[in-house]
Amino acid sequence: MKTQILGCCGRYIQGYGEIRNLKKYVDWMGENFLVIASKNRLRDLQGRITIALEGKNVTFVQFDKQITWEQIHHIEDVARKAKACTILGVGGGKIADTAKVVAHDIGAHVVIIPTVSASDASTSATSLVYNDDGTIADVICFPKSPDIVLADTEILINAPVRLFVSGMGDALSTYVGGAVCQAHYFDNHFGGVGTATALAVAKLSYDMLFQYGRQAKKAAEQKVLTDAFNIITEVNILMSGMGFENNGSASDHCFYFGTLALTNRPEYVYHGEGVAFSTCCQLVMQGASNEQLDQVYRFCRDVGLPITFDDMHLRGLTDEEYDTMTRAVLKEAFIHHHPFPVTYELVLGAYKTADAIGHMYHEGGTLL
Numbered sequence: 596m597k598t599q600i601l602g603c604c605g606r607y608i609q610g611y612g613e614i615r616n617l618k619k620y621v622d623w624m625g626e627n628f629l630v631i632a633s634k635n636r637l638r639d640l641q642g643r644i645t646i647a648l649e650g651k652n653v654t655f656v657q658f659d660k661q662i663t664w665e666q667i668h669h670i671e672d673v674a675r676k677a678k679a680c681t682i683l684g685v686g687g688g689k690i691a692d693t694a695k696v697v698a699h700d701i702g703a704h705v706v707i708i709p710t711v712s713a714s715d716a717s718t719s720a721t722s723l724v725y726n727d728d729g730t731i732a733d734v735i736c737f738p739k740s741p742d743i744v745l746a747d748t749e750i751l752i753n754a755p756v757r758l759f760v761s762g763m764g765d766a767l768s769t770y771v772g773g774a775v776c777q778a779h780y781f782d783n784h785f786g787g788v789g790t791a792t793a794l795a796v797a798k799l800s801y802d803m804l805f806q807y808g809r810q811a812k813k814a815a816e817q818k819v820l821t822d823a824f825n826i827i828t829e830v831n832i833l834m835s836g837m838g839f840e841n842n843g844s845a846s847d848h849c850f851y852f853g854t855l856a857l858t859n860r861p862e863y864v865y866h867g868e869g870v871a872f873s874t875c876c877q878l879v880m881q882g883a884s885n886e887q888l889d890q891v892y893r894f895c896r897d898v899g900l901p902i903t904f905d906d907m908h909l910r911g912l913t914d915e916e917y918d919t920m921t922r923a924v925l926k927e928a929f930i931h932h933h934p935f936p937v938t939y940e941l942v943l944g945a946y947k948t949a950d951a952i953g954h955m956y957h958e959g960g961t962l963l
C-alpha cells in the first residue's frame with residue numbers, strides 16, 4: 596500500500612458575525628497581530644477587528660492588488676518590526692496566499708478570514724506568487740496548513756454573487772479530479788495517496804453542490820443567509836480545499852489552463868468559472884455517463900458557470916488557437932493523471948465535444 600496523507604487547517608470556524616469572537620480563538624497565539632487586507636476591506640473591517648482584538652497589539656498593513664515578492668518582503672519588514680506572532684489574512688485568495696508566505700517566513704501563526712468564497716485558497720497549504728506582469732513566479736508548498744480559517748457568513752453574504760458562483764465551479768472540479776486519483780493511486784498534493792476520509796469529503800461537496808447550489812445562489816443574490824448558503828460556503832471554502840489537496844488533481848483544471856495560452860485573448864473568466872468548463876472537458880474525455888454529464892451541465896447552466904467557449908468569451912476559435920490550447924494542456928502536470936494515455940487527439944476532441952454539448956444544453960437539449 597502507498598502511504599496515505601491527510602492535511603487540513605488546524606481549526607475551521609464558520610458563523611454569522613463570528614469575527615466578533617476572534618479573540619477567543621487566537622488568544623493563545625500571543626500579543627502582537629498583523630492584519631493584511633486590501634484598502635476596501637480595511638475600510639469595512641478595521642474597526643470590527645480592532646474591537647474584536649481589544650487588549651492585543653494589532654498592526655494593519657494594506658495589500659496592493661498583486662502578490663509579488665516585492666510586496667511580500669515589504670509586509671515581512673512590517674511584521675518583523677511589529678514582532679508579530681500571528682499573521683491574519685483578511686480577503687480573497689491572493690491575500691490568503693500572502694499571509695501564508697509571510698507567516699511561514701517569519702515563523703508566525705497564520706489565520707485566514709476569507710471575505711469571498713471564490714476559491715479554495717483559504718484552507719490550502721500552497722501559495723502562488725506572481726510576477727508584475729501577472730505570470731506565476733513561484734508555487735510554494737508549506738509543511739502545514741493555516742492554523743485557523745474563520746468564515747464569517749455575515750461578511751461572505753455581501754461578496755459579489757459571481758465570485759460565490761465561481762467558488763462553486765472550483766468546488767465542482769474537486770470530486771471529478773479526486774475520484775480519478777483515488778481510483779488509480781495517483782499522488783495527492785501532499786505526496787501521498789488519498790484517505791477514505793478525503794474521498795468522502797470530496798463526494799459530499801459534489802452532492803451538496805447539486806442539492807443546494809441553485810438555492811444558495813438565490814440567497815446570495817438577495818444577500819440573505821439561508822441553510823443552503825451556509826452549506827455552500829462550507830463546500831466552497833472547507834470541502835473544496837480539503838478535497839483537492841487530499842485527493843489530488845486530474846485534468847479538471849488543465850483544460851482551463853490551456854485556454855490561458857491564448858495570450859492574444861483578454862481574460863474574462865474567474866478561476867472557478869474556467870475550472871467548471873475544464874471539468875466538463877475532463878468528464879467528456881474520460882467518457883463519463885450521460886447521467887453524470889447531464890447533472891453537471893444542467894447545474895453549470897442553471898447557476899451561470901461556463902459550458903461553452905462562447906461562455907468563456909472565446910468566440911470563433913481558429914484551428915491554430917485550438918492547436919495552441921491543446922499543446923498547452925499536454926504540458927500540464929496533472930493531465931496525465933488518467934488511467935489511459937492522454938493524447939493530442941483526445942484533448943482536442945474533449946474541447947470540441949464539451950463545447951458542442953454545452954451549446955446543446957443552452958438550446959434546451961439533453962443527453963438523456
Ligand SMILES: [Zn+2]
Nearest residue numbers: 765848866870
Ligand atoms: Zn482551483
